[in-house]
Amino acid sequence: MGFQRWSANQQHNRRPMSKARTDGNSDDRSTNEADSSENYKSWVMEHPSALASFDPMMSAANGKMIVVFLDYDGTLSPIVDNPDRAFMSDEMRSAVHEVAKSFPTAIISGRGRDKVKEFVQLSNVYYAGSHGMDIMAPPRPPKSCNGKHQTVPLDREGKEGLFQPAKKFLPAIQEILNLLEEKIRKIQGARVEDNRFCISVHFRQVQQEDYGILEEKVKSVLENYPEFRLTRGKKVMEIRPSIEWNKGDALEYLLETLGLNNSSDVLPLYIGDDRTDEDAFKVIQSRGQGYPIIVSSIPKETNASYSLRDPSEVLTFLLRLAKWRKNSN
Template sequence: MKVHYSTINVVGNNDDDINDGACLFTSSLHHHHQASHSTYHSWLVEHPSALGTFDRMMKGAKGKRVVVFLDYDGTLSPIVDDPDRAFMSDEMRSAVREVAKYFPTAIISGRGRDKVKEFVKLSNVYYAGSHGMDIMAPPKPLIKSSCDAKYNGVVLDKKCSEVLFQPAKKFLPTIREILAKLVEKTRKIQGARVEDNRFCISVHFRKVMEEDYGLLEDKVKSVVDNYPGFHLTEGKKVMEIRPSIEWNKGHALEYLLETLGHNSTSEVLPLYIGDDRTDEDAFKVIRSRGEGFPIIVTSKPKDTKASYSLHDTSEVLTFLLRLARWRKASSSSRSLFTTALVSNWFYGTTMAFGKVL
């Protein structure tokens, strides 16, 4: 996270020299933009658009069970300065709801489970918060009027929703301790924000001045270094503190596939859309299975294990709507085909019966 500065010197002290310098700078930016544009298009050859290759992808999905996994920030919602205002649009919510009608769907986010559920506001999806360390199924109807902490062997949270898996539960007291120390250590750094994600902690620095990046990093490290059972990672303008256990978004994907009874590599196609480093673990799992669609959301070239790409959240929206329409059309075709078979069978049987008569 160390910041390196470069300066642009404009030679001379008259207007012509300054204008020449400005022109050179503008020209440099123009060529840099062209080079970046060219590089991105070259990168797209290896990571083609999931929209441009949609028909080919779905051709391979025929007869298979598609299971959908979605990141939240940068995928369903744009990256914003204030993490508390990372709202998804009504259109995106409607698209996810529609997808979940036809496919088992899970949101796997670094956010706390309650927070991402508050943003998404859907009851027909699975939620895996804290990078998959807190997994919850869609709520099921209760037989009792009030729920117990455990009912019929199923763990329920305070809102009577089923909790499937919390592999880092034993770390909760220590996480609370680290959280309090980070809040105290960083409170004087303007723009820094510590977010409690329950099983992990995020330190956001999108609003921190660049000259304070190093100071913030040092303060965060000074806390984390005292806890050998935890490690520090960096994402998009955020540092994250997590328990050092063998669990990530890739493990969460595998766990959900197995729990949902969709672990067969030959019949199941996991489809994962994400934009950040932490999503790479899920991409790796899909690649190792040899079946599925790992899709990265990015507007610039990235070193990634994803096979396909989408440019931004607006393309994610378009893709999800198209995916739901594809399955709906496939279901309608199968229904019409079945109806035609039954009709033909009935007509043929009736004619044969008439001849017998």
């Protein structure tokens, strides 16, 4: 299974797999193990392992420029009950550092930019927090692998370093944050996280019978803020400004600032595990070249072409990628 170019017709004809549940308090891991194992084998036939496919993928990448995009939670770190303790391992940090020495590399997370930067602790990567609504370049932007592109990201006003398309929503976000903290403080296990340009309401530790109450309280707050929308991820509800901006837009913006958005020799490689990463997968598919890779140990509907089971496989893949670059120089 080598490098794939997807047309719109190919995308449309792909057989949909088991969809991720929309019931906020359901847990994918509750799937019957035997059925899940068989379903996963079938799913991997359509979304082959990026480790098993590594050699043909890299063979197709010879002479082209790889740009690496990485989600954080569930990709570089395991999903944990307490989101404040979603630490990445030293081995993973070292692997990302090595990859970023050879390829332009960005972390695109739903977390606040400062928070994900605190977790990652690297100075040679781009950070895009709040689902790409808060982007910062490294102190010195990394050269691309051919040494030609060293563009510094600019915001729409030409200011260097930061791009924040939802900045005008900050006062309203703080209002919503304060209201949510007051509304849900009596619901045991519920946590509100300030991600600067979006708000996360975590319910991984909320009792099932309390989930409906929590959801209603969140919706009641948003009734007075029509310019915001509610989305869902893994055991989390997220409140975001209703602007046309997502992780896919962030990917395109970063390619543009690197001077690579219109290049036919660029291969975006995006690894992520969440529904919000699907926007980035769609962008890569629409480009007709690149490697969208989903991290999942269960079958799910996705726009990704390849898969990795968990963060440990992500680590192995990144180490192989860094080694491949060194050996190919």
